[in-house]
Amino acid sequence: MVKVAVAGAAGRMGRRILALSAAHEEAVPVSGFEAPNSEYVGRPLSELAGVASLEGVVADSAEKALEIADVLVDFTVPEATMQNLAVAARLGKACVIGTTGLSVEEREKIASYAKEIPVVFAPNMSVGMNLMFKLAGMITKVLGPDYALEVLEAHHDQKKDAPSGTAVKIIDELAKQRGWDVDEVCAHGRKGLVGARPKEEIGVSVIRGGDIVGEHTVYYIGQGERLELTHKAQSRDTFVQGAIRAAVWISQKEPGLYDMPDVLGLTD
Structure with a gap:
């Protein structure tokens, strides 16, 4: 079972990642986090996901959330994603990045981190x-x-x-x-x-x-x-389902920068 940490756990995508991974056969959400000043810090993950059996509360840092996880799933904003990725690289955790709007420099930085950890980075996880x-x-x-x-x-x-x-x-x-x-x-x-x-x-x-x-x-x-x-x-769940599939897949991979076609076997 792949243990998933969810960035931006209180956001629209974060809540659905928590909910759908809780029902997945090969993935389980073990943590979620928000910025330290967020009103959601300390709130039960079960409340955000609408899944009564989900344990844990919203952490106030990527470090705390990733300590007990195998893979970070991040659909936040560029600045937060880059900070979270730096923490994941330091802790040796795999990452699935679905954040959009990243600059050329940020994309290059992601490629640099991927030399240390396995990263799936895709503009669309569907x-x-x-x-x-x-x-x-x-x-x-x-x-x-x-x-x-x-x-x-x-x-x-x-x-x-x-x-x-x-x-x-x-x-x-x-x-x-x-x-x-x-x-x-x-x-x-x-x-x-x-x-x-x-x-x-x-x-x-x-x-x-x-x-x-x-x-x-x-x-x-x-x-x-x-x-x-x-x-x-028709629903954001299609992106979430792809991201969870990517999280399970990347958990067994060596460091490198991967895309969804790699996950789905669509590469030439």
């Missing part, structure tokens, strides 16, 4: 979404350069980063298949007299509003036909 990443690249390759590429993503009104980390991952895959530099070909929204659409371009559009969990569509637009590849997340 099994279906990771299959979409694979399919997006395959379709781009098969259709060829005569099909225009457009990406549309939609999320709830509280999401802070745009485009989403998932959309960025999709765009990277599309650009890789075409041999393009992402920074040179991405058109983030269009306004004014933009002129005819360049052939070497990936259009990116973002929607924010309400309680949209996450929707991503890639449009392959040719002359006379259009193909649309879409993934819609």
